[in-house]
Amino acid sequence: MDLQLFTQKISAHFKNELPFVLFSLPQENTITALLQQSSVLYKSDEFSANGFIFAPFKFEGEAFFIPESNSEKITCEFTKTSFQMEPVAIAENDVEKYEYIALVEKIIEHIKKRKAKKIVASRSKDLNLDHFSIDTLLTRLFSAYPSAFCYIWYHPETGFWCGATPETLVQITNDTFKTMALAGTQPYTANEVSWGPKELDEQQLVTDAITTNLQRVTSLLKVSNPYTYQAGSLLHLKTDISGVLRSRKTTLTKIAAVVHPTPAVCGVPQKYAKQFILENEGYDRTFYTGFLGPIQENGNRAILMVNLRCMKIDNHTAHIFVGGGITIGSKPMDEWQETQNKLQTMLQVLSPML
Numbered sequence: 014m015d016l017q018l019f020t021q022k023i024s025a026h027f028k029n030e031l032p033f034v035l036f037s038l039p040q041e042n043t044i045t046a047l048l049q050q051s052s053v054l055y056k057s058d059e060f061s062a063n064g065f066i067f068a069p070f071k072f073e074g075e076a077f078f079i080p081e082s083n084s085e086k087i088t089c090e091f092t093k094t095s096f097q098m099e100p101v102a103i104a105e106n107d108v109e110k111y112e113y114i115a116l117v118e119k120i121i122e123h124i125k126k127r128k129a130k131k132i133v134a135s136r137s138k139d140l141n142l143d144h145f146s147i148d149t150l151l152t153r154l155f156s157a158y159p160s161a162f163c164y165i166w167y168h169p170e171t172g173f174w175c176g177a178t179p180e181t182l183v184q185i186t187n188d189t190f191k192t193m194a195l196a197g198t199q200p201y202t203a204n205e206v207s208w209g210p211k212e213l214d215e216q217q218l219v220t221d222a223i224t225t226n227l228q229r230v231t232s233l234l235k236v237s238n239p240y241t242y243q244a245g246s247l248l249h250l251k252t253d254i255s256g257v258l259r260s261r262k263t264t265l266t267k268i269a270a271v272v273h274p275t276p277a278v279c280g281v282p283q284k285y286a287k288q289f290i291l292e293n294e295g296y297d298r299t300f301y302t303g304f305l306g307p308i309q310e311n312g313n314r315a316i317l318m319v320n321l322r323c324m325k326i327d328n329h330t331a332h333i334f335v336g337g338g339i340t341i342g343s344k345p346m347d348e349w350q351e352t353q354n355k356l357q358t359m360l361q362v363l364s365p366m367l
């Protein structure tokens with residue numbers, strides 16, 4: 014289907030307030046859409062039917078779901094031509110800044126008292142959209158980030174979400190899986206990249222926690238060396254992790270529950286970090302740092318991504334979600350700046366609509 018017809022169909026579906034999801038896999042030039050034919054809110058706890066799941070940060074075994082069986086499935090070939098990105102300037106809000114810095118300082122205090130090694134702090138930034146258009150959003154989002162997993166999800170009950178995430182939670186093909194440890198952030202420059210001990214330690218913590226958790230369900234685990242990975246205008250440290258599941262009976266839900274929430278979005282130890290986040294962050298993450306993705310071949314093939322570099326759009330306001338891992342070596346002002354830099358991923362998409 015050509016892009017114009019595809020976009021018209023999506024716009025009409027959205028106008029009728031019917032649920033839909035659009036997604037494109039990293040490095041692929043196809044956008045797939047599932048247009049649900051009713052407004053039912055489906056839930057899935059088995060991840061074994063074909064469709065698309067959307068799970069919150071507070072995942073407790075059940076995710077929202079758009080089933081293929083109740084949807085029209087359409088695809089569109091689309092050339093990803095990443096456009097020239099100029100940073101979008103937005104005014105800093107002093108209250109937001111000092112609240113975030115206070116949260117980071119509180120986390121550092123807890124780490125110094127040895128209650129945790131790492132906790133991920135986050136915040137949401139609200140922006141007025143004077144010229145919201147789903148057509149513009151779709152074209153910019155899907156063309157800007159060729160190496161990301163891009164998506165738009167809409168359901169009247171969850172609202173309108175979209176993002177361009179660099180982080181795989183888990184990718185399954187029969188009994189083999191792939192995942193990654195992603196942590197450490199710096200802005201992209203053309204110069205040679207070097208990583209300090211804070212980023213290297215933080216990334217190692219994430220790798221160790223993921224591999225330890227995966228040992229419960231795997232028979233073979235391969236772990237690469239960390240390397241620099243570009244996500245839009247940011248660089249991260251990434252380790253590839255792959256392996257074989259111990260039993261073919263290990264369900265996708267079980268694997269998701271073993272790896273989610275990873276220390277890249279929650280912390281170490283996981284239970285303490287999650288409780289800290291719920292009690293101290295001062296807002297509800299809802300679907301940010303949850304996970305999402307397509308389920309195919311009745312659960313034998315699936316790609317679940319972590320919901321990062323994302324936003325929720327309602328009533329002409331965009332709520333962009335950003336965060337960062339806090340460790341003993343964190344400097345509060347740098348952590349604030351890191352979240353400012355991360356805002357740019359969605360700001361680039363929104364810029365003509367602000």
Ligand SMILES: C=C(O[C@H]1C=CC=C(C(=O)O)[C@@H]1O)C(=O)O
Pocket residue numbers: 133135180195196197198249276277278321322334335336337338339355
């Ligand atoms: C929590 C976020 O990023 C995570 C993923 C990659 C690098 C991160 C970091 O350097 O702190 C974060 O752990 C976010 O982008 O909102």
